[in-house]
Amino acid sequence: MPDVNELLNIAIKETENLNQGEVFLVRDLFKGYEWNRISRSERLLLGTLFLNYVNTSRGSIQAIEKTSSGQQKYKINVR
Incomplete structure (x- = not known):
């Protein structure tokens, strides 16, 4: 199983496949069985790291409501 930093990189790369205006959760960036194989504690950490990435980067991803x-x-804005 990849470590949480590798999972973060996978999630960030996967956002390139999303369309403008698309709303998603971090879990949507992984296949169901892949997501289920990640431990709960690592999923929580991954969510925190992804939110931190979104808030500190000048990318096209915006955090919206919970x-x-x-x-x-999250929502994909104009690229």
């Missing part, structure tokens, strides 16, 4: 279960939603 889901009812507390998962952060």
Whole structure:
């Protein structure tokens, strides 16, 4: 299993496949079975690292509202 920094890089790279205006969760960037193989603690850390990446980069990803279960939603803006 890749470490959390490798998972972060995979998630960032996967955002290149999303369309402008698309709303997504970090879990959407992984296949279901891949996501389920990541431990809960690593998923939480990955979510924190991804949010930090979005807030500190000048990329096209914007953090928007959270889901009812507390998962952060993101949106792809103009590239």
